[in-house]
Amino acid sequence: xxxxxxRRLLFMIPLLLGITLITFMVIQLSPGGxxxxxxxxxxxxxxxxxxxxxxxxxxxxxxxxQYWLWLKRVVRFDFGESFKDGRRVITKILERLPAxxxxxxxxxxxxxxIALPIGIVSAVRQDSFFDKGMTLFVxxxxxxxxxxxxxxxxxxxxxxxxxxxxxGMHSVNFLYFSLWGKLWDLIQHLILPMFISxxxxxxxLSRYSRASMLEVLRQDYIRTSRAKGLPEKKVIYRHALRNAxxxxxxxxxxxxxxxxxxxxxxxxxxxxxxxxxxxxxAIMSRDYPVIMGVGIIAAFLTLLGNLIADITYxxxxxxxxxxxx
Amino acid sequence: MWKIFWRRFKRNRLALFGAxxxxxxxxxxIIAPLIAPFDPNQQxxxxxxxxxxxxxxxxxDDLGRDLLSRIIYGTRVSLLVxxxxxxxxxxxxxxLGLFSGYFGGRLxxxxxxxxxxxxxxxTFFLILMVIAFLEPNIWNVMVVIGxxxxxxxxxxxxxxxxxxxxxEFIQAAKALGLSNLxxxxxxxxxxxxxxxxVAATLGIGGAILTESALSFLGLGVQPPTxxxxxxxxxxxxxxxxxWWLSLYPGLAILITVLAYNLLGEGLRDVLDPRMxxx
Amino acid sequence: xxxxxxxxVRNLSVxxxxxxxxxxxxxxxxxxxxxxxxxxxxGESGCGKSTLALSILKxxxxxxxxxxxxxxxxxGENLLELPYERLxxxxxxxxxxxxxxxxxxLNPVFRVANQVAESISIxxxxxxxxxQMEKVIIKLLEMVKMPRPxxxxxxxxxxxxxxxxxxxxxxxxxxxNPEILVADEPTTALDVTIQKEILGLLTxxxxxxxxxxxxxxxxxxxxxxxxxxxxxxxxxxIVEEAATSEIFQNPLHPYTQxxxxxxxxxxxxxxxxxxxxxxxxxxSGQVPDPAxxxxxxxxxxxxxxxxxxxxxxEPELREIVGDHxxxxxxxxx
Numbered sequence: 001x002x003x004x005x006x007r008r009l010l011f012m013i014p015l016l017l018g019i020t021l022i023t024f025m026v027i028q029l030s031p032g033g034x035x036x037x038x039x040x041x042x043x044x045x046x047x048x049x050x051x052x053x054x055x056x057x058x059x060x061x062x063x064x065x066q067y068w069l070w071l072k073r074v075v076r077f078d079f080g081e082s083f084k085d086g087r088r089v090i091t092k093i094l095e096r097l098p099a100x101x102x103x104x105x106x107x108x109x110x111x112x113x114i115a116l117p118i119g120i121v122s123a124v125r126q127d128s129f130f131d132k133g134m135t136l137f138v139x140x141x142x143x144x145x146x147x148x149x150x151x152x153x154x155x156x157x158x159x160x161x162x163x164x165x166x167x168g169m170h171s172v173n174f175l176y177f178s179l180w181g182k183l184w185d186l187i188q189h190l191i192l193p194m195f196i197s198x199x200x201x202x203x204x205l206s207r208y209s210r211a212s213m214l215e216v217l218r219q220d221y222i223r224t225s226r227a228k229g230l231p232e233k234k235v236i237y238r239h240a241l242r243n244a245x246x247x248x249x250x251x252x253x254x255x256x257x258x259x260x261x262x263x264x265x266x267x268x269x270x271x272x273x274x275x276x277x278x279x280x281x282a283i284m285s286r287d288y289p290v291i292m293g294v295g296i297i298a299a300f301l302t303l304l305g306n307l308i309a310d311i312t313y314x315x316x317x318x319x320x321x322x323x324x325x
Numbered sequence: 326m327w328k329i330f331w332r333r334f335k336r337n338r339l340a341l342f343g344a345x346x347x348x349x350x351x352x353x354x355i356i357a358p359l360i361a362p363f364d365p366n367q368q369x370x371x372x373x374x375x376x377x378x379x380x381x382x383x384x385x386d387d388l389g390r391d392l393l394s395r396i397i398y399g400t401r402v403s404l405l406v407x408x409x410x411x412x413x414x415x416x417x418x419x420x421l422g423l424f425s426g427y428f429g430g431r432l433x434x435x436x437x438x439x440x441x442x443x444x445x446x447x448t449f450f451l452i453l454m455v456i457a458f459l460e461p462n463i464w465n466v467m468v469v470i471g472x473x474x475x476x477x478x479x480x481x482x483x484x485x486x487x488x489x490x491x492x493e494f495i496q497a498a499k500a501l502g503l504s505n506l507x508x509x510x511x512x513x514x515x516x517x518x519x520x521x522x523v524a525a526t527l528g529i530g531g532a533i534l535t536e537s538a539l540s541f542l543g544l545g546v547q548p549p550t551x552x553x554x555x556x557x558x559x560x561x562x563x564x565x566x567x568w569w570l571s572l573y574p575g576l577a578i579l580i581t582v583l584a585y586n587l588l589g590e591g592l593r594d595v596l597d598p599r600m601x602x603x
Numbered sequence: 604x605x606x607x608x609x610x611x612v613r614n615l616s617v618x619x620x621x622x623x624x625x626x627x628x629x630x631x632x633x634x635x636x637x638x639x640x641x642x643x644x645x646g647e648s649g650c651g652k653s654t655l656a657l658s659i660l661k662x663x664x665x666x667x668x669x670x671x672x673x674x675x676x677x678x679g680e681n682l683l684e685l686p687y688e689r690l691x692x693x694x695x696x697x698x699x700x701x702x703x704x705x706x707x708x709l710n711p712v713f714r715v716a717n718q719v720a721e722s723i724s725i726x727x728x729x730x731x732x733x734x735q736m737e738k739v740i741i742k743l744l745e746m747v748k749m750p751r752p753x754x755x756x757x758x759x760x761x762x763x764x765x766x767x768x769x770x771x772x773x774x775x776x777x778x779x780n781p782e783i784l785v786a787d788e789p790t791t792a793l794d795v796t797i798q799k800e801i802l803g804l805l806t807x808x809x810x811x812x813x814x815x816x817x818x819x820x821x822x823x824x825x826x827x828x829x830x831x832x833x834x835x836x837x838x839x840x841i842v843e844e845a846a847t848s849e850i851f852q853n854p855l856h857p858y859t860q861x862x863x864x865x866x867x868x869x870x871x872x873x874x875x876x877x878x879x880x881x882x883x884x885x886x887s888g889q890v891p892d893p894a895x896x897x898x899x900x901x902x903x904x905x906x907x908x909x910x911x912x913x914x915x916x917e918p919e920l921r922e923i924v925g926d927h928x929x930x931x932x933x934x935x936x
Contacts (some may be wrong), residue, residue: 018442026454126666139590143583145534145554147541148575151561159565220707226662228722228775229694242712261447265538269561279450280542283457295454299445306445318712318759 008310012303019299020074023292024067079293084285089293093275097297099169100267100274104259106190107197108252115202116248119209123217123244124236134206141203146262150196150269157192165189167271193270197262201255208251213244246317253309257302333595340591346584354400363391365398366549374567384569387559392569395551396577402552403581406467406536407529413471415525418478423509423517425479426486436479443476452535453544461544463552470532481524485517519596523589530585537578553578608676609815610636610659610698610783615673617654617663619893626893628654628668630839633920634817636783641809641816643826643847645862646836647890652819655836656787659817660694677783696726699776703788705768709760715771716740716756719778726779743774748804766797773804780812787819802829823866827851835859838891838901841920845927855929857906861886900931908933 073079079089122131157164165171169189170182216222217240225239226232263276271277275294282290334340353360362382369389377384383392425436443451452469459465489495490513498508539545540554541561548555553574560571617629628651636642644652657663659675659682675682677698682690702708710718719740724731731739737756744752747770760768769789776784786805790798806829809816818830826833826847833850835843835858843856854860865885888905891897897904903913912932920930 014438015442015445018438019445022442022446026458139583139586140579143530143579143586145537145575145578145582147538148557148571148578151557151564151571152575155564155568155571220702220704221710223662224702224708224772224775225710225721227660227694227700229691229696229725230721231691239710239713243710246712257445257447261449264447264450264453265542268542280453283453283544286457291454291457295446295450298447298450302445302447316712319761 004314005311008307012307015303016300019296019303020071021067023296023299024070026292074296079296080289082282082287082290084282084287084290089289092278092290093293093297096273096275096278099272100260100263100276103190103193103197103267103272103274104256104263106194107201107259108255110194110198111201111205111255112252114198115205116209118206119211119248120213120236120241120244122206122210123213126214131210134210138203138207141199144199146196146200147265147269149199150192150266153192153196154269164192169273193266193272196266196270197259200262201258205248205251205255209244209248212247213240216240216244219243246313249316250309250313253305253307253312256305256308257298260298260301334591337591337595339587340595343584343586343588343591346580347588350400350581350584351404353397354404357397357401361391361394361397363394365390365394365551367391374563374570376567377569383573384567386556386570387563387567392556392573395556396553396574399551399553399556399574399577400581402463402546402550403533403536403578406463406470406546407532407585409467410470410474410532410536411525411528413468414474414478414528415521417471418475419482419514419521421475422479422482423486423513426483427490427505427509427513433483437483440476440479443473448473449535449538452539453542456539456544461539461547463546463550466536466539466545470535474528474532478521478524478528481520482517485520486513489513489516523593523596526585526589526592530582530589533578533582533585608635609638609640609678610817611674611676612655612659613674613676615655615658615675616671617651617658617668618671619654619668620666621894624894627896628839628893629658631673632836632840634834634841634844636815636817638782638815639809639813640832641806641818641830643830643833644817644819644836645821645823645826645833647821649890649893650836651839651893652836653787654839656700656785656817656819659785660698660700661690662700692726695722695776695781696779697781698783698785699779699781700785700787701769701772701776701789704792705765705772706760706792708772709768711760713759714756715758715760715763719743719756719771719775722775722778740774743778744770746777746808747771747774748800749774765793766800769793769797769801770804773801773808777808777812777814781814783815783817785817785819788821789818790825791820791822798825805829823862835862838896839893840901840917840930841928842902842930843928844920849924849927853924853927855923855927855934856902856931857908857933858886858902859929861905861907 077090079093081087082089082092118134122134125131165188169186171185171189222235222240225235230239260276263274264280265276266272267274267276268280275297278290279294279298281287282294367390369385371389372381372385373387373389375381375385375389381391381393383396386392386395421436425433451473455469455472456465459469495508495512498512503512536545537552537554537557540552541557543555543558545554546552556570556574560567560574563570612632612634614631614633615629616627616631619626619628632651632655634642634644634655644655646652654663654668658670661670661683663670670683673683677693680689682693685693709715716737720736723736723739740756741752744756749755749767749770755763755767760771763771772789784805789805790801793801802825805816805818808814818826820826830847833843833845833847834841835850835856837858843850843854843859845853845855850859851863854863886905891901891904897914899912899914900906900909900917903909906913910933918930918932920928921934922928923934
């Protein structure tokens with residue numbers, strides 16, 4: 001089992017290298033060149049000053065040396081300083097990361113606890129009203145632009161009904177709330193973003209769990225369990241579910257990058273102070289160091305999600321981990 | 326063989342429904358100047374932010390432009406982006422997938438590694454990043470969406486190739502001494518077409534969603550050109566005052582993408598090789 | 604002839620639904636199994652024999668097929684009309700079934716011991732301690748000649764060979780000492796050498812436990828080895844039924860004759876009908892499409908002795924000689 005994890009980790013290394021390579025190449029391509037990227041100087045600066053800077057930052061060295069130097073910095077999470085306010089990029093990211101993670105993890109939980117039962121029941125009661133209704137719902141879910149849904153919900157709950165706040169993570173007078181007050185305030189602010197974040201994933205996962213469950217229900221061992229005299233409920237919840245869950249839980253790990261990606265949109269809409277919003281603002285203001293930093297961190301988190309998915313898979317499927325024997 | 330597909334297609338209600346809607350949209354896009362009641366770019370500040378009325382069926386936006394006309398013209402943008410972006414993705418993806426699946430070995434490993442790396446980046450962010458470095462306009466958007474879409478397709482095509490590669494007629498073609506390129510294009514490709522077609526259709530829907538999201542964020546199609554996404558930007562800004570700006574463009578997106586999804590799913594059933602046994 | 608009929612399938616008809624097509628998998632099929640008997644149900648793929656086996660315990664999913672008529676009498680009760688709870692009591696406890704592919708028939712995520720224990724605990728009234736259960740499982744596995752039961756019981760199915768997997772299936776099936784074992788092509792997925800072992804095991808268990816076995820197969824060689832009685836099925840209905848030696852020596856239905864003639868076996872009983880040592884004869888034509896059956900006798904398109912009457916009406920099953928039945932108007936001798 002440990003062997004398996006180690007192998008997966010080793011497998012990740014070339015991917016990481018590839019990510020850094022691609023990001024490095026993108027930097028090279030940016031208008032104004034790497035000098036501008038690293039220093040944030042406008043092109044109006046004189047040629048001599050630029051030449052000095054190039055030398056200072058080793059930009060006159062051959063490209064693979066540059067890559068190596070840059071790679072060394074990245075490994076230490078040193079992405080330079082933001083153009084906007086000169087603070088270290090990594091600091092800015094770390095400030096925002098908890099908010100993003102909070103939202104994403106809660107969304108994942110929401111997805112799991114709603115989509116999974118929907119999918120399972122759809123499969124068990126195939127072609128029933130429920131199943132067909134859910135299929136319709138899922139189709140709509142795939143087709144709706146999430147940011148539009150966000151707008152509509154903001155309109156409904158925030159403006160028309162006034163029940164929920166529509167921006168930020170805390171209210172203005174947050175600090176004056178009691179502990180419970182703070183918690184409630186947080187929850188209120190979480191509801192809409194969480195729902196929007198989870199929405200796309202809901203549709204996908206319920207479809208996927210339905211498919212997985214259907215696949216399992218067709219298997220011979222389900223027939224065997226019935227032949228033993230097991231009541232249908234137990235057949236489903238003990239035998240079928242256990243097998244159907246295997247691909248589903250791995251999917252959860254793989255859903256993480258999707259959530260992070262979507263975060264750029266809805267974090268912006270809801271003014272949620274997370275990494276996604278930071279990235280978006282950086283893009284709008286062409287704050288390249290921050291953009292790079294967020295990009296790499298995001299890619300890294302994706303890899304992490306994949307790794308978690310793989311490990312979970314090995315955990316729940318005895319056929320995998322025991323293959324080493 | 327295509328006749329069978331056509332017959333089944335006609336019987337499949339999902340696919341038909343989707344196809345009808347898409348055709349309607351395509352026609353709308355083409356004859357837009359003929360059916361739009363107003364010039365979509367014509368501003369009328371005196372009548373800005375007016376709710377739906379007899380004159381302006383869907384209301385006006387923040388610059389007094391007729392919403393209905395803008396939405397009609399927006400159809401052009403969406404369909405264009407959808408087709409071009411997916412077209413690019415298909416060309417690259419199919420080519421790489423064919424090479425990868427057919428030749429195998431180190432080429433395959435290399436391409437798959439590249440695919441894995443590309444898939445590590447959250448797609449949307451990648452697109453945002455690249456657009457940030459370039460200028461946001463419709464052409465860049467199309468190209469970038471296409472360039473981020475090919476990895477998934479490559480994997481798909483490769484998978485199909487792997488299963489078809491071992492079949493006898495491929496071996497026969499090789500034995501006859503046909504060139505690899507010819508085998509790939511003439512013999513291999515038609516057999517992997519089905520899932521590509523399905524993926525392409527679903528992909529158009531996805532591309533439209535992405536483009537509208539980009540335009541919404543201000544990084545896609547720029548005003549004054551009307552894109553459903555960038556109309557929604559105004560919708561957000563004026564959310565408390567003009568609900569129609571938020572509702573209608575989004576509905577347009579929803580219906581369009583839904584149509585593509587229905588068509589895609591319908592095609593999937595129609596082209597499913599397992600059903601060939603009927 | 605007061606042999607007690609343990610299980611009687613009477614006029615069973617089963618339809619499958621595939622899309623819009625209705626497939627008559629079983630039409631008025633009848634067999635009977637007596638106590639301590641091994642009955643072989645023989646036929647080619649698609650003739651409906653597995654359907655019959657599954658119907659006994661009502662294991663055909665409702666979405667796929669439905670039993671349209673008939674009765675299955677077991678101990679005076681009609682299994683098809685039993686309430687669900689009663690059916691659950693019979694499954695695995697009084698009547699058990701084992702399937703063709705043991706690998707896919709075992710749940711891949713549970714250990715062997717758990718799967719065997721499950722069938723015991725379903726039907727056992729009192730609680731059994733885990734220590735006791737372990738001992739019971741080991742005994743069961745010993746009974747089915749499982750090598751090193753104390754170790755293998757903790758394996759996962761994929762870690763075992765095909766033969767071992769099938770032994771596990773048998774252990775599960777016999778764990779509650781049922782009266783009837785339905786074996787649906789139990790050796791088809793196994794190597795020939797393992798086949799012999801499993802068949803030998805089944806014979807031995809039958810003697811030891813007083814078991815009755817319904818053996819479903821397409822292989823005449825197997826039925827010759829261990830069955831006392833044979834029912835031959837074609838297109839969803841029984842076309843011939845007799846004791847094993849009778850069938851081999853004196854096959855009455857043209858289909859049975861054709862099947863026996865096409866066997867490449869060198870050990871056919873001497874004096875059997877149409878026994879030709881050197882030539883392999885295949886039955887001309889193809890198994891009929893169950894959705895599109897021919898008129899009259901379903902075998903008539905392929906029958907070497909077909910006459911006009913055969914196309915008109917499907918024959919009844921007649922007792923030609925003592926306890927030897929055939930569904931053919933020209934069967935005699």
